[in-house]
Amino acid sequence: MPTPHHDTCRAPARIEGRATWQVGRAQARAAGLLSSGFEAHxxxxxxxxxxxxxxxxxWGPASQADLGRRTGIDRSDVTAALNELESRDLVARSVDPAHRRRNIVTITPAGIERLLALDEVVDGVQEAFLAPLTAAQRRQFLALLSRINDAQAPRINDAQC
Amino acid sequence: MPTPHHDTCRAPARIEGRATWQVGRAQARAAGLLSSGFEAHxxxxxxxxxxxxxxxxxWGPASQADLGRRTGIDRSDVTAALNELESRDLVARSVDPAHRRRNIVTITPAGIERLLALDEVVDGVQEAFLAPLTAAQRRQFLALLSRINDAQAPRINDAQC
DNA sequence: TGCTTATGTTGGCCGTACCAACATCGACAG
DNA sequence: CTGTCGATGTTGGTACGGCCAACATAAGCA
Known part of the structure; x- marks a missing residue:
């Protein structure tokens, strides 16, 4: 992703002061950092x-449908992403002997290795994103975000949780 | 927009705890509320x-290019959006007598009326979005967001600000 | 005068998120 | 045992926001 700027000269005042706008800017910044990180490493x-x-x-091996439900990713997008992961030997698909229609997806050792590497990339992004905040402010920020997200969230797929 | 859920059963722990993830969830929620509001009213x-x-x-009448720079919207998207606004008589385009290549865009009385109506919609969304927070927490939240957004922001177009 | 810049417009691309349809397999009711 | 229903994986398509490239034209300046 080519780094959304999203802001230029300060938005109109009636927009600048809105929480939804500020959250959007923060998310744009976060997404930019993340995609830069992923692009680089x-x-x-x-x-x-x-x-x-x-x-x-x-959570261990799972079927594609379960993966989709647990991650909130659509079945069709799971299929596409798994194709790319499988082509890099980061996951393996095998037919479930019980349900022959179902694929059991497993992460490979190479997949775990790559996951750990990506963990570090993502951690670096967190640091960059939260840089302007002190440790106490970061805790506050996360607590407030959690409060907003937990209290809300329409929660559509609440099966098997 | 059909209400992104984005969350299902709790993301993996290494993701759930990340600030960028929480910001993304919050933004998804905000975007959902906003598009519901716009869709309804x-x-x-x-x-x-x-x-x-x-x-x-x-900021008063402006050329399309200036509008784009000030709002951070691409010239081409400004054109498309203005077409829709003009077809509803919410704005008016007139050729700048000085620069005959330039359009001076003006908001009409109907446009101001619609803007005020949308203000209320957006205000309602803010209320819904921040509902789980007390007044003091909302101030804190906005302050922290501003700190993050102001300190960062690569600021690409810094001309005429 | 010619060159460069700015403007509005058209058309396209990419990424995320969704949805619909389909063939196939399991399970369960009758 | 048969028929129906639900779940699964897959393909293909939609919508939206953001971005870029190219173009014709107008202004400004050398």
């Missing part, structure tokens, strides 16, 4: 792939 | 149009 992988690798490493 | 208008109307009302 990610071998063409992006957020989708990182989320899927992380889910596989933390 | 906006007569087909969206963020682009609101930003342009606000810029015109606050």
């Amino acid at each position: 990610g071998d063409g992988l992006r957020g989708y792939h990182y989320r899927l690798l992380a889910a596989l490493e933390e | 906006g007569d087909g208008l969206r963020g682009y149009h609101y930003r342009l109307l606000a810029a015109l009302e606050e």
Whole structure:
């Protein structure tokens, strides 16, 4: 992604003061940092792939549909992302012997290795993103964000959680 | 926009704790609320149009290129959005007598009226978005966001500010 | 005068998120 | 056992925001 600037000369006052606008700017900044990081050290992988690798490493092998439900990624997008991961030998698909229609996706040792490398990239991005805040402010910021996100979130797929 | 859920069952822990992830979730929520609001009371208008109307009302008539620079919207997108605003008689284009290549865009009384109506929609969204926070927490949240956004922001177009 | 810059416009690209349709397989009711 | 229903993986398409390239034209300046 080519670094969204999103801001130029300061938005109109009625917009600049809005929380939704500020959140949008912050997210644009975060997305820019992330995609720069992935572009530099990610071998063409992006957020989708990182989320899927992380889910596989933390929760173990799963079917594609389960992966989609757990990560909030659409089934069709899971398929596409897994194709790219599989072509790099970072995950392996195998047919479930019980349900022959289902694929069991497993993360490979190379996948874990790449995941750990991406972890460091993402950690570096966090540091850059939160740089203007002190440690106490970062805790506050995360706490407020969590409060907003937890209290809300329409939560559509609440199956098997 | 059909209400992004983005979250399903809690992301992997290594992602859930990241500030960039939380900001993304918050922004997804904000965008969903905004597009719901615009969809319900906006007569087909969206963020682009609101930003342009606000810029015109606050800074007065301007050329399309200036509008683009001030709002951070690309020239080509400004053209498209202005076409829709003009077709609703919310703005008027007139050729600058000095620079015959330039259009002077003016907000019409109907445009101001619509802008005020959209202001209320957007205000309602802010309220919904910040609902889980107390007044003091909202101030903190905005202050932290401003600190992050102001300290950073690569600022590419810094001309005439 | 000619060269360069700025403007508005058209058309296109990319990434994220969705949705619809399809063939296939399992499970379960009758 | 059969038929129906649901779930799965896949393909293909949509929408939207953001961005870029190219173009014709007008202004400004050398």
